[in-house]
Amino acid sequence: MTKVAFIGLGRMGHGMAGRYLDAGFSVAVWNRSKAKAEDLIPRGARWASSPADAADSADAVVTMVADDEASRLVWLGQDGAAAKMKAGSLAIECSTVSHQHALDMASELRGRGLSYIDCPVTGLPQAAAAGKLTLLVGADAADLDRAKPYLAPIGDVIRHFGAVGTGTVFKLINNLMGAVQIASLAEGIAIAEQAGLDMNLVAEALATGAVASPQVIRHSKRMVARDFSGASFTSALRYKDAAYAVKLAENLLADAPLVGRAAVEAYARAKAEMPDEDEGRMIEIVSRPK
Ligand code: NAP
Numbered sequence: 001m002t003k004v005a006f007i008g009l010g011r012m013g014h015g016m017a018g019r020y021l022d023a024g025f026s027v028a029v030w031n032r033s034k035a036k037a038e039d040l041i042p043r044g045a046r047w048a049s050s051p052a053d054a055a056d057s058a059d060a061v062v063t064m065v066a067d068d069e070a071s072r073l074v075w076l077g078q079d080g081a082a083a084k085m086k087a088g089s090l091a092i093e094c095s096t097v098s099h100q101h102a103l104d105m106a107s108e109l110r111g112r113g114l115s116y117i118d119c120p121v122t123g124l125p126q127a128a129a130a131g132k133l134t135l136l137v138g139a140d141a142a143d144l145d146r147a148k149p150y151l152a153p154i155g156d157v158i159r160h161f162g163a164v165g166t167g168t169v170f171k172l173i174n175n176l177m178g179a180v181q182i183a184s185l186a187e188g189i190a191i192a193e194q195a196g197l198d199m200n201l202v203a204e205a206l207a208t209g210a211v212a213s214p215q216v217i218r219h220s221k222r223m224v225a226r227d228f229s230g231a232s233f234t235s236a237l238r239y240k241d242a243a244y245a246v247k248l249a250e251n252l253l254a255d256a257p258l259v260g261r262a263a264v265e266a267y268a269r270a271k272a273e274m275p276d277e278d279e280g281r282m283i284e285i286v287s288r289p290k
Contacts, residue, residue, distance in 0.1 A: 001026040004150060005054035005061040006045075007074050007081060008095065009036040011232065012121070013064030015129030016094070016154045020062075021045060023153040028054040030074075050079035060090040060150040067240050068101040075105060082112055090147055091116040094135075094154075096175065096237075098244040099168050102138065106164040115143045118164055120171035121155065124233070132156050136174075138167035169248065176245035179238055179263040181215040183282055186266075189223050190287035199224045219280045228278040235270035238279040242267055 002025050006017040009031035020027045021043045029037050030048040037047055048054035051074045055061045061081045063074055071093065075082050085091065091109050093102065093116065102118040109116040117139035127133050135155035137144055144160055151158060161170050185206070192202045203224040207217045222228055242264045249257040270282050 002149070003028070003058045003060075005030070005048070005051075005058040005081065007031070007051050007054055007061065007063045008065035008070070009040070010064065010066070011125040012094075012128045014040070015125055016062070016064055016133075017045065018043065018129060019131045019153040025153070028056075028058065030054040032070075051075070051077075051081040052079040052084040055081035056084040057086065058089065059086070060092055060147070061085060062092045062094055062150065062154075064094045066095065066237065068097050068244075071095050071097050071101060071105065076108060082109055082114065085112075085114050087113040089114060090143070090150065092147060092150060093118050094121055096120045096171055096241055096244075097168060099165055099172065099248045102165045102168040115140075115146070116164065117143050117147055118167045119147075119151065120167055122171070122174065128154070134159065136161065136167040136171050138162060138164045138169075140164070172241060172245035172248055175238070175241035176249075176257070176260050176263065178215050179242040179245075179267055180259050181213055182219055182238070182279055183263045183266040183286075185216050185219055186223060186280075186282040186286045189220065189283055193287060194289060222278075222280050223283040226283070228280050232278045234276050235267060235273075235279050235281065236275035239264065239267035239271040 004020050004025045005028045007030050009017055009029060014036055017029050017040055028046040028048045029040055030051050031037055041047055063071060065071055065074055074080055091114050106116040119135050119137050121133040121135055123133040131153055133155040134157040135151055137158055137160045161167050193199060203220045206220045246257055246260045246264050249260055269285055274281055
């Protein structure tokens with residue numbers, strides 16, 4: 001049976017790991033806190049005592065952790081996955097990391113005879129649990145071909161942007177633009193509220209007008225109703241992605257990114273005040289009256 005190690009069982013990773021179980025893979029799982037694995041074990045997952053233990057004899061290792069720091073720990077830390085991976089096996093990074101981090105990991109793991117591909121995703125936790133993520137891949141074509149059997153259970157669209165790191169570039173610009181849209185939506189709604197407009201009408205007009213991106217459609221009614229139930233992307237994660245994107249922009253563009261920096265500042269406040277809450281709660285930060 002094909003063996004997969006899955007590392008990181010948060011909102012996204014838990015559902016993704018379940019997809020490998022449902023698809024008939026032999027799955028070893030590790031998460032910093034074991035509680036999130038409890039319901040996967042009766043479904044057939046092997047609990048591993050460390051990322052290295054999970055990776056032992058795996059054909060592919062898939063990670064879905066928060067950020068660069070967590071990614072480095074699970075790949076290269078003490079008892080990191082790389083210590084036990086088979087020569088030639090696949091390291092698939094689904095976490096959203098910085099561009100430089102993806103390049104560094106690719107180089108470090110290549111030096112150990114492993115193939116690293118960056119494969120950040122778009123889609124909410126429900127999509128992760130249903131295997132309906134869009135996979136944003138940076139990889140050599142041959143590595144991507146080898147990785148496809150391990151990508152099929154978790155995603156229904158693969159976008160291959162080019163060599164290692166390019167999937168992450170796309171993911172970061174995507175999430176920077178999302179940060180800008182959500183922060184500016186919060187500002188617009190806050191202005192309309194303070195000006196006394198009919199907010200049901202405002203929500204409907206925003207969600208059907210010229211600025212109605214999927215982010216605006218998703219967040220406008222939630223912000224007006226202050227209802228942040230359902231699947232969540234946290235302020236801390238949005239801040240992290242926007243900050244990684246701005247860093248990349250500073251390396252590539254002479255005079256950028258003005259709007260991106262404003263979004264990073266807005267999400268720095270949201271992260272400071274409510275790091276683990278839904279990113280749409282930005283409305284609560286910007287809507288305080290003077
Ligand atoms: P989450 O629920 O906060 O889970 C984060 C995961 O990272 C958990 O498994 C956590 O372990 C682990 N982690 C954090 N710091 C760690 C450390 N220092 N060492 C080891 N493990 C660590 O986040 P999520 O929403 O699943 O997001 C996971 C990744 O997917 C992020 O890169 C995020 O940007 C990306 N993403 C999220 C969404 C979304 O809608 N949520 C969509 C697309 C992409 P514990 O359980 O022990 O805390």
